[in-house]
Amino acid sequence: MAEIEVRDIRHVYDQGTADETVAVDQVNLTLQDGTANALLGPSGCGKTTLLQIISGLLQPTEGQVLIDGEDVTDKPPSERDIAQVFQFPVIYDSMDVYGNLAFPLRNGGVPEAEIEERIQKIADLLELDDILHSSPSNLGPELNQLVALGRGIIRADTSAILFDEPMTDVEPARKLTIRRRVKEAQQEFEITALYVTHDQHEALTFAEQVAIMRDGHLVQYDTGENLYENPVNTFIGHFIGSPGMNLLDCGLTQTNGAPHAQIGPHEISVSEDIHSEIDLNWTDCQIGIRPSSVTVQVADPKEDTHYIPATVDQVEMVGGYQILTTCLDDTDVEVKARVAHDFMIEEGASIWLSFPPGTIQFFHEKQAVHAS
């Protein structure tokens, strides 16, 4: 197991030609020994390029890759001891599951008794005991993917494991259980792992820390909780969360000596600890609030002025909850709010929303404003 570091990585495809493209730029990232990490971003963000640079399939245009402090930038993949699990399982159909798991060890001259012991441990963990002597061609893609994972981590000297969209071929109904087994294996073996995906659900459930890339740059490398609670900019706010953070264009106004966000006729309090950071002359401001933080009230709250009237435009069932898409009255501002799966509401209904100040983020020129 090892620490993986990339330093000042820049990668340019077709350099010097008309098709020159900068795929990765100014990326610095350290994956601590034994941790689970994910690399997340929309297609074309550079995450696959960075993965290939770490595994050694690509030489970066600039920058270094270090494994436990040793510069391996010029080393081929075979000398990096990094295991990979690809989109589609790569396994040998000519051998049974046991043979596949044993393969890297037999190649390394490990005694059979030790091989058996290791395989037993892996099989217990990944719940493969019943299929050890089955042929991979008789198993579904998800079991084969677990076999590929097992083969990747079976060698004691594996420094890290890289996953490249490993759930692509896994049946949706099987994903929960496969995710659990992959995660348990990573934890049990304390293996440094990097999981590349466009699917935030997979990234956030697998990783302790997630690196989010956009247009070749690393935007935020942080815990799932921080990415969700404290996005550094509006891109992260929108990208993380399903649906993403509500980002509401607002003006600024001073009421009772405190800055408030102004949306149409509605005034919204912002967290007190950023009052001194806000300049009332700012333009290009947004407040951000998670759909799960919006409080929904069906009955007219009358005197309670914290509530803003809105109309329900759309009701969707998403991830075990209902997401209401609403429009704030007297504006064209859309706000999404999460309610329970059995909350009874019709499209067109009038409701009232409130935005608890402690749950509101404030963005100026797309960047988060924090208390100093």
Place this chain on the structure above:
Amino acid sequence: MGIRVENLHKSFGTEKVLDGITIDITDRSFFSVVAPTGAGKTTLLRILAGIESADAGTVYYDGTEMSDVAVQDRSVGMVYQEFINYPSLTVRENLASPLQVSDENYSAEEIERRVQETAEMLKIDHILNNLPEEVSGGEAQRTAISRALIKEPDYLFMDEPLANLDYKLREQLRGDFERLFSEQDTTVIYATPQAGDALAMSTHIGFLHDGKIIQKALRDEIYYRPRYLPVAEYLGEPPMNIVPVTLVQESTSTDRYFEVDEDTRIPATGFDSLSPGEDYLLGFRPQDMRLSENGEASISPALSFVETVGSTSTLHMNFQGREIYALHPDPVHLDTGTSISFALDPQKFYVYDPEAGDLIATGSSIPSFS
């Protein structure tokens, strides 16, 4: 303009794929066929569209029998999982091509208007002058969807069109589709293994199981009242938890319980129609499980691990040798092995017959549909 299907059968060799499908697809509805991969969804769609023939059975469009009508003579659009565009034509030309080859003689202005409108809807208006090879995978796929939509067909068949798209784009398109098709006259028939996609977009859902549509209903009805176990176990994120129980009632009391084992009894308040001594399968949704605080516990499963995404935690647990899940609306921080208990609300229970697998009773707060 709906579709009616009567007693459709289809086999490939000895493998029976469709085994007597009879459904009515409501005009202008968004009908999703949901099933795991390999259950025959694609075959059903192809037969409905007229691309493939059935061994037996009849398909009607708006009351007209369609057996002898070729696919090119039907007002249908098709969108596949793998998208097909003309590589030598720009995105604009790709979108315009179905209109140009049509018998309808669209004017140049009409073609341009529709291209622009459709491109804006699917957010590809910025790449109209690019070739397919110059755009991202997601954009190429949206181009193909636009081509199917541009003729505003009466019937649009979509076979897992979101499968290869980025998560964020998929999320956005789910919302767009729901909005778009609720305003259009098109009847949409959509095949997907993703329960989440179907629940987010559809007006109606049919569940395909063992070659039959075992339940077809309004979206809310099939979600709140899954009539059969396979539907209950599939249509949910995460799926409904199912636990084998026996109904017990002590001779000295009127209280009834669902007994899981000697130590675990779950109140069966309100289930008067069930018989003491009988075995049942008890179902409860992960969202309806509440971590208990003051000892009012119904079940105490073993926690395998916790996944937290944003404000929601999914608890993976082992209970009586089964995997069960709880969904918690706030992040929970619990280590594997922590002992936890849940309070369950009998008003939100589902009871299934262990042999036939059909729904025989529900708690009082489960909505009913007539």
